[in-house]
Amino acid sequence: MASGTPVEAELVQAELVQARGLTKRYGDRTALDGASFAVREGEIFGILGPNGAGKTTAVECVAGLRRPDSGEVRVLGRDPRRGGRELRERVGVQLQQAKLPDAIKVGEALRLYASFYRRPRDWRELLDDLGLADHVGARFGRLSGGQKQRVNVALALVGDPRLAILDELTTGLDPHARRETWDAVARIRDRGVTVILVSHFMDEVERLCDRLAVFDRGRVVAVDTPAGLIDRVDAAYRLSFRPMDGTFSDGPLRDLAGVARVEREGGRVVVTGRGRFADEVTAALARRRLLVADLRIEPRTLDGAFVALTGNGGTGRDGNGTDRMGGDR
Amino acid sequence: MRALAIVETKLLLRQPAWLFTVVIPLFVLAVFGLTAGGGTDPGGGDAHGGAPATPAGDSRSLTGLAAMSVAIGIALVAFYQVPTTLASYREQGILRRLATTPVRPAALLAVQLVLQVGLAVVAGALIVASARLGVGVPLPRDPLAFAAAFVLGVAALFGVGLLIAALAPNGRAANGVGVLLYFPCAFLAGLMLPVAGMPPAVAAAGRFTPLGAFREALLAAWAGGRTDPLPLVIMAAWAIALAAAAARYFRWE
CATH class of the missing domain: 3.40.50.300 (P-loop containing nucleotide triphosphate hydrolases)
Known part of the structure; x- marks a missing residue:
């Protein structure tokens, strides 16, 4: 059919x-x-x-x-x-x-x-x-x-x-x-x-x-x-890299679509955002011909989506069925 | 159904618990039978041959001891084996699992009951044979009355076991309740010491318990003579009441 x-x-x-x-x-x-x-x-x-x-x-x-x-x-x-x-x-x-x-x-x-x-x-x-x-x-x-x-x-x-x-x-x-x-x-x-x-x-x-x-x-x-x-769940995630050029400025990144924060952690620049911000950031770096090393994008996992959907982070190992109770069949 | 019966039989025999239901009554029979009578039966023998010191119908005779042993054996099956097995099957989710297959969980209960009744019959037959061969107690004089007493006794005592299985939350609790209930029942029934040695009021009350009526009916049939219907009626009443209560309260999960 x-x-x-x-x-x-x-x-x-x-x-x-x-x-x-x-x-x-x-x-x-x-x-x-x-x-x-x-x-x-x-x-x-x-x-x-x-x-x-x-x-x-x-x-x-x-x-x-x-x-x-x-x-x-x-x-x-x-x-x-x-x-x-x-x-x-x-x-x-x-x-x-x-x-x-x-x-x-x-x-x-x-x-x-x-x-x-x-x-x-x-x-x-x-x-x-x-x-x-x-x-x-x-x-x-x-x-x-x-x-x-x-x-x-x-x-x-x-x-x-x-x-x-x-x-x-x-x-x-x-x-x-x-x-x-x-x-x-x-x-x-x-x-x-x-x-x-x-x-x-x-x-x-x-x-x-x-x-x-x-x-x-x-x-x-x-x-x-x-x-x-x-x-579907638009959870925030992080992208980070180490700039090759010591005079790297964070400013231009802050204005990109989806970017929430730009911070420094040691020698690394850490960008937090939502949606397709990672694409925007990498494109911007390429446009300016800024060389970066060790670029990492944290994978988005189901955990984030789950927490957003249920407001519950508890995924512990206790599985003995609190959703089971006695009763007539 | 046949496959279920075969596997359940194997499982029963694989666990040593069933042995106790045979060994304990045989032990009681041997210890008291061989020390008391020295191998002769004052109450039995060829009956009217001589004037026996203790009439066969007396609870202190070797026949009385044999009847006690049979009652102990059947009570052990009914108070321990039946409730522990059924309650743990429910606790382990075996009945629930069966409910999801084409076979109904009631089939497992039926197989288990047949199996446990079979164990009771084997235990009873072994004790009767041992009493005859080892201690010299003659076979029951009134086999028909003996069979009737046995059937009604198994029904009444299994009623106790089924009710425990219905009410106990798990196998361990069922086992504990069985133990706790066995001792007072056995005492009242004259299985701890002969009825003739018990306070009259206690002995009278004991006649109306399922186990007491069972022992009394077994002894009467063993010794022969007129069958008193009262213990049989008492056992039948218990069997009906207990089975109805067990059916009412039984849970599949």
Whole structure:
């Protein structure tokens, strides 16, 4: 049905998940306050936000584990609460802090969960993909944190789903284990599985996600690509250099568009500004034929955008789900 | 479902906890049985052959000891194994994880219940066989009444375990509650010392507890004679009430 240019084809890309106006309250606490987002086929869709922003509740609604108080969720065109077995065959879920009995062996767990599905993936091949082939006979309780997490990912994928939901995948993992897990997620997408990735780590989202929704206090405050979000938020950043000529004057730089401040730090000139000021500064230097050394432009990161969108700088390591509470399923 | 049953059985056998539910009652049976009677049963034997020092229906007889041992074994399964396993499955998110697969989490609960009942039957059979072969207590005289007592007793005691599992916030708490509840229940039921040696008021109250009724019904069926329906009725009532409460308060997460 897609015709014409690739751009048009992208516009009509199928949406596997549609969530509109989700609200959910637990007692007097509002977990979701009108959250809307859509996940396109084949992408890694990030759900980013501070603790308590409603991320987990949102994906629990998508997974059919919770019923929103109001609003509508469609997953593969169905209501996840009524989708029944058909939907659970095609949606794999890795829950935050879900464990297995310590005594179960990796191979046993995979074979068992594979038996739940009509058309499972070859679980040995899956363990191979996730770098767990050497641990088939190991008990779950003896695995490292990163290995356990990859077993969790494997269990979410063993049914060969079209959509995989991965919640707080790398919370509590060391940097090496995080990188291993990231590689595993990227390979999942390369197999054509659509992924929803819940995270409160900027670097994780920036590296893995094609698009992301930023959650704050139960609402979606922005949906965009990581680069788009960085561009959209006009955060100040810094450019610095060392002038070759000792008589360098700061004055002309101050008048350039976007420049906020020009300061000296030791022998360096530090220019702070917004928007495309860095281009203006380098062009001005070139026009005046001023030679500079060691020119540095600080990369703009998602952190700045995130802080601007949510007014929250807290991206600490505490991931034990303050946005999860008990309640009836 | 079959795959689930196989894996759960392996997991049960892999953890040493189940051994205690068999070893502890056998230990009680061996220590008291071999020291007290020196291998002869004053209450059992070939019955009407001679005038036994202690009638088989008395709680102090070797038959009484055997009934105590069976009650201890089943109570250990029901008070420790059942609640600890189920509560920790919920705590670890295993039930929640299953809820996202094509298999329903209720299937896991069903498999676990069947498995634990199986463990109770194995423990009971081992104790009856050991009582016969090791201590010389004859097999239950009234097998039908014994089976009825066993079924109702398992139902009532599992009711206790399921209620603990429903109310306990996690596996460790379930285990603790099971321990705390086991000792007073075992005392009231005459499992710590024979009912005949207990204060009459305490012994009378103990008859109405699930475990006390269980021991009494087992002993009556073992010794033979007329079946008193009261303990069976008491156990049935407990089973229904406890199961209803457990179902009412059970949480999947």
